[in-house]
Amino acid sequence: MNITIVTVGKLKEKYLKQGISEYVKRLGAYAKLDIIELPDEKAPEVLSDSEMEQVKDKEGERILSKISPDHHVIALAIQGKMKSSEELADNLDKLATYGKSKVAFVIGGSLGLSDEVMKRANDTLSFSKMTFPHQLMRLILVEQIYRAFRINRGEPYHK
Numbered sequence: 698m699n700i701t702i703v704t705v706g707k708l709k710e711k712y713l714k715q716g717i718s719e720y721v722k723r724l725g726a727y728a729k730l731d732i733i734e735l736p737d738e739k740a741p742e743v744l745s746d747s748e749m750e751q752v753k754d755k756e757g758e759r760i761l762s763k764i765s766p767d768h769h770v771i772a773l774a775i776q777g778k779m780k781s782s783e784e785l786a787d788n789l790d791k792l793a794t795y796g797k798s799k800v801a802f803v804i805g806g807s808l809g810l811s812d813e814v815m816k817r818a819n820d821t822l823s824f825s826k827m828t829f830p831h832q833l834m835r836l837i838l839v840e841q842i843y844r845a846f847r848i849n850r851g852e853p854y855h856k
């Protein structure tokens with residue numbers, strides 16, 4: 698399976714870089730993983746609603762330019778679908794079974810994902826009702842993708 702994580706905003710923290718590298722390395726045994734890091738749109742701290750939409754739209758265009766028609770797109774969103782690790786594993790397993798071998802997970806910037814990105818998404822994924830920073834979300838996501846492959850292989854992994 699080819700997995701792409703499309704994400705807005707730079708990964709700055711060293712401890713997160715190390716954690717993500719570790720899981721990317723471990724995932725190498727199961728899948729091809731690419732992380733596409735896109736620049737966030739520079740904007741002042743205080744924005745009107747329409748300015749916020751403009752920022753999300755510009756970031757959304759960058760995201761969509763990295764997604765091809767054959768990608769199965771899973772948008773990470775607080776209001777998305779909550780799943781157990783086993784359910785995510787089952788989703789990935791079924792996608793592989795039905796020949797959907799290109800999966801793109803999308804993580805938004807500080808304002809979230811644009812309507813266009815949400816429209817393109819085939820599915821959504823929420824990790825809870827809490828808001829996580831995009832950098833931390835990236836680490837949590839790679840760990841859960843790794844966990845999903847271990848579950849699908851029936852391999853032991855600490856609970």
Ligand SMILES: C[S@@+](CC[C@H](N)C(=O)[O-])C[C@H]1O[C@@H](n2cnc3c(N)ncnc32)[C@H](O)[C@@H]1O
Nearest residue numbers: 773774804805807808809823824825827828829
């Ligand atoms: C700082 S958050 C954006 C918060 C923004 N106010 C919103 O409502 O989307 C950056 C990105 O991380 C991801 N994210 C943060 N918390 C999440 C959660 N609990 N579940 C799924 N994705 C989350 C989403 O992709 C979000 O666009």
